Amino acid sequence: APASGAQGAGRAAPAHGTEIAPGVAYREFDIPASHGTAHAHVLDVDLSDRRVRVGLLYPGAVGARQAVSALTNGAGAVAGVNGDFFNISETQHPGVEATGAPVGPVIAGGRTLKAAVPNGQRFGPALPPGTTTEDVLGVGTDRRARLDRMALDGDVRSGDSRLALGGLNQYALPVGSVGAFTSDWGETSRVRATCGTDTDRGAPCSTDTYEVTVRRGRVVEQADTPGRGAIARGTTVLVGREAGAQWLRKLSVGERVRVHHRLVAAASRVPYRFVVGGYPVLRGGAPLPGLDTRTAAVRTAAGISDGGTRLVLLALDGAPEFRTGLTIAEVADALGQLGATDGFSLDGGGSSTLAARAPDAPAATVRNHPSGGAERPVPNGIGVFSGA
Template sequence: MTRRRRRISAGGAAGRTVVAALVAWGTLAGAALAGAAPAGAAQEAVTLAPGVTYQEFDIRATAGTAHAHVVTVDLDDPRVRVGLLHPGAVAARAPVSRMADARGAVAGVNGDFFNITETQHPGVEATGASVGPAVARGRVLKAAVPNGQRFGPPLPPGTTTEDVLGVGVDRRARLDRLALDGSVRTPGGRLPLGGLNQYALPVDSIGAFTTAWGSASRVRATCGTDMDRAAPCSTDTYEVTVRHGRVVSAAGTPGSGPIAQGTTVLVGREAGARQLRKIDAGEPVSVRHRLVAAASRIPYRFAVGGYPVLTGGRPLPGLDGRTSAVRTAVGVADGGRRLLLLALDGAPAYRSGLTIAEVADVMRRSGAVDAFSLDGGGSTTLVTREPGAATVSVRNHPSGGAERAVPNGIGVFSPS
């Protein structure tokens, strides 16, 4: 098959940065984009598997030409599903290609922003854990860190670390917000739960760590504050290990190492630490936790963190229209029946990328009603598996020259 690229022009104003020339991608998204004036014919879409296609094209943006790689997913096709790619632990990282091959995905992109460095806290190791909530195969893996503890660019006004892109048991994609609801029942009473498998806990709170966390140190969870990620680590901490409903050990500082099935490690800081010190060895303790959706009562089979850039067909107010970069984003079209996975190319010729405002406009003009920004820069990766191939191939050029290990991603599954 001959592949041909199309160029898509963009103007300078944030509201019209990308002209209505996304005909090829728009057709895949079910959008009719009138007034298109393509500079050349689009590369023909490649069918990867039933309900899954891949395409690439150029975009003329304010900072130069960007090159987009797009996977379109038809969730109306009963053979297609979308799920969370992850390396088996919250506090772990792996390249998207490795996670996709391990799960047999036909396509995938990188996911949420994550705890990538710890230069502000000497002696404390970065956990690699993601910022926002994560749900895999209907199982809650983690909750969101406080807004001030996130890694990545500033959040647009009105968004939080609890924002997610998810697919429910109804096979419809949507944007939502998932908040932690949990408690610790002790002989002295019920205590609120402030975190679940998070690299950062709210000040004065208690967080729960389960086998899903992995073996990374839990010290990072007690560093920084709700408003300042770089603030010093707390000097008032305590850790309690609960196994099969009873306290089996305690420590003055958070530990590390794998957490066995049937075991929950509770980490407290400040007021939370003082509450945990009141619990004696052998006492019964039970921990309850769930993620509560703000917009939907339909349970999620999959959810990943990031932040919205387009809702109800309108770009969010206050989106950055100045800083161009390599980006990863997801568009939701056709009432949640279609997903558009976009990753920009990080090759030197295209590395100027798009602004967040331009990403929102590209998604809107493609037919997406909602769109969600994921981690970008060196993390941006899109992989596909050609029909008959045993493994996936990285379709974009990662801006760091090689795939970056990331904590999670979005996987697309369909019989090839």
């Protein structure tokens, strides 16, 4: 395939692929690059094959993590890679629990799990110019993969009073907003949602917070600080900071409250069955302007071609001899050489993992060498499933 035009990476030389299921092939090969040789592990997924589908891998809660191989095998997938960047640590907020929750929007099986945190609250490398935490890779009900952007549309209503919803199952809420937490969040503490600002992840936690629990459309509990623990189905916990906290304080136990939320796609009119966050690096066969050409690292990425009917999942090897990896510009170039017209960067470094079954094997095993020496638990990933 023709190169995408990004500078730095040499021509990838893929070895012959091994079919691990009908419509799904695995291969590995070296990529000569600016900082040394990188080694790529690639899944080639034919979405035009009705026996093949991709979907979200996750531990069953937004605020939880698990190794990619365990996620892959637990879901019955034939292969999988790690997904979005996530809230991995809280060194700037002593005493605050890191949630493990991902940065961007998430949809699994057509059901919305969460929305995106503010740009300034993301973990991971700097976003390329013109991209946001709302950028996603998704597959629609038409079985075609595409890049898009997904924004939260929602509100909280009580009587004649209405407040736009600032978040859904997020580890960070916009300043002055109210966020909704549902049973999809899990048992993790909700305190982190009120820390930092829209432009500074490390800013202190808010001292003006309030939490309201709504069950079957009525307020049943109130608290001055966000709590933790499982949220029952049919229950929504509203967490407010600053102006949002002041709005919640006006509610009374027993008062009727309506909470509405959904994710709205910027481009596609086709409903999504699966969505994961990250950021685009390649559009229409050309790399995005301003991609980093200096910082090389172990990476995971996805490429789309053939009108969305082909998905390429790439994870670099983290073994010492390959650990220099690729720059983001080189990732875009490598995806282009694999035939992708659109490309998307996922979490990298110690998170980069690709697991796949050998033909006729009962379980998937890790094919690359994670750079930390062992699999890092991650909040989500992309699973490849076969009905054959």
